[in-house]
Amino acid sequence: MREKGFSTRAVHGGEEPCPVTGAHAVPLYQTSTFVLGRELPPRYVYTRHGNPTQEVLERKVALLEGGEAALATASGMAAILTSLLALAGRGERVACSAAVYGGTYSLARNLLPRLGMEVMMFDPRRREETEGVLRRGAKVLLLETPTNPTLDLVDLREVCELAKERGAKVIVDNTLMTPYYQRPLELGAEVVVHSATKYLCGHGDALGGVVVGEEGFISEARRVLVLTGGAISPFNAWLILRGIKTLPLRMERHSQNALRVAEFLRSHPRVRRVRYPGLPDHPGHELARRQMSGFGGMVSFELEGGREEVYRMMGGLELVKCAVSLGDVSSLIEHPASMTHRALPEEERERLGIGEGLVRLSVGVEDAEDIIEDLEKALDAV
Numbered sequence: 311m312r313e314k315g316f317s318t319r320a321v322h323g324g325e326e327p328c329p330v331t332g333a334h335a336v337p338l339y340q341t342s343t344f345v346l347g348r349e350l351p352p353r354y355v356y357t358r359h360g361n362p363t364q365e366v367l368e369r370k371v372a373l374l375e376g377g378e379a380a381l382a383t384a385s386g387m388a389a390i391l392t393s394l395l396a397l398a399g400r401g402e403r404v405a406c407s408a409a410v411y412g413g414t415y416s417l418a419r420n421l422l423p424r425l426g427m428e429v430m431m432f433d434p435r436r437r438e439e440t441e442g443v444l445r446r447g448a449k450v451l452l453l454e455t456p457t458n459p460t461l462d463l464v465d466l467r468e469v470c471e472l473a474k475e476r477g478a479k480v481i482v483d484n485t486l487m488t489p490y491y492q493r494p495l496e497l498g499a500e501v502v503v504h505s506a507t508k509y510l511c512g513h514g515d516a517l518g519g520v521v522v523g524e525e526g527f528i529s530e531a532r533r534v535l536v537l538t539g540g541a542i543s544p545f546n547a548w549l550i551l552r553g554i555k556t557l558p559l560r561m562e563r564h565s566q567n568a569l570r571v572a573e574f575l576r577s578h579p580r581v582r583r584v585r586y587p588g589l590p591d592h593p594g595h596e597l598a599r600r601q602m603s604g605f606g607g608m609v610s611f612e613l614e615g616g617r618e619e620v621y622r623m624m625g626g627l628e629l630v631k632c633a634v635s636l637g638d639v640s641s642l643i644e645h646p647a648s649m650t651h652r653a654l655p656e657e658e659r660e661r662l663g664i665g666e667g668l669v670r671l672s673v674g675v676e677d678a679e680d681i682i683e684d685l686e687k688a689l690d691a692v
């Protein structure tokens with residue numbers, strides 16, 4: 311039988327009518343605990359261990375990513391930490407891409423060493439650096455592609471092949487692309503994580519995360535989550551489920567708008583450089599075409615005047631709002647050097663290309679003409 315298409319799976323995947331009431335929509339089981347009957351062992355005991363609404367979200371995301379199983383968590387950071395704790399422990403080595411979300415960088419630099427792990431930062435775009443951390447005994451490689459906020463591309467197939475040769479596991483944060491545009495498991499990764507707060511939810515009203523992988527790994531990750539307590543609330547799981555139903559529609563619009571905005575920014579005299587994988591002059595454009603089916607809704611660009619000029623520009627915006635999140639139906643803009651990536655040492659930011667003039671723009675689903683008009687007015691007034 312032909313596999314159902316992505317949009318069909320986004321709407322129906324993992325769901326079935328309520329066996330008790332026949333409800334078509336997924337019920338919200340807003341409860342912390344369950345009354346225990348004669349069934350032993352009971353299927354549900356306590357929502358930290360599992361909940362019917364959470365389970366539907368897990369089944370749906372596993373289907374979309376092409377994984378055997380999934381685990382819903384309270385946030386994207388909880389998804390990353392849970393995955394790492396399920397794969398590595400005291401005395402073992404973890405390699406983390408230096409070009410990652412600022413919270414992930416701080417987790418790797420500051421928390422994992424306190425838990426007894428040895429952390430090595432590396433650039434997965436450079437084959438020699440990937441081979442180097444693997445020779446030094448890295449058990450787990452953690453990376454993003456495209457990178458946040460510079461939108462550089464990592465060759466997932468190459469990195470995963472190198473890791474398999476050494477018996478290492480690869481975790482890929484797929485938040486920016488979502489399974490609609492990129493499926494790292496198909497390229498050789500063992501684990502995929504998401505901040506479901508972003509595109510999966512899509513409406514900026516719920517925190518959540520998801521981990522996807524083989525059943526055995528997810529069972530271990532669930533044991534870690536039960537002990538650390540990072541369970542998603544049933545209501546947030548329900549909101550994210552609702553958001554996923556329109557994920558393909560939203561991602562298409564995000565991508566269409568982002569390309570138009572990137573082309574506009576590239577033509578504006580105040581803008582020194584634009585980074586968007588969908589532009590033919592992006593250094594990772596051909597790689598993006600090979601391992602992604604679309605280019606997403608994130609655009610980064612640089613202004614000559616540094617932080618002061620960025621702040622003046624953002625202060626002149628009306629439609630586009632200054633906020634640190636992304637993947638919302640609304641367009642959001644931020645200054646990574648002083649916001650999402652402020653925890654990185656200045657010299658590290660500069661080395662990664664996160665300069666004082668870099669701006670990260672999460673392009674929403676508004677009319678592209680309105681987004682461009684708002685940006686144009688703000689840039690012209692700088």
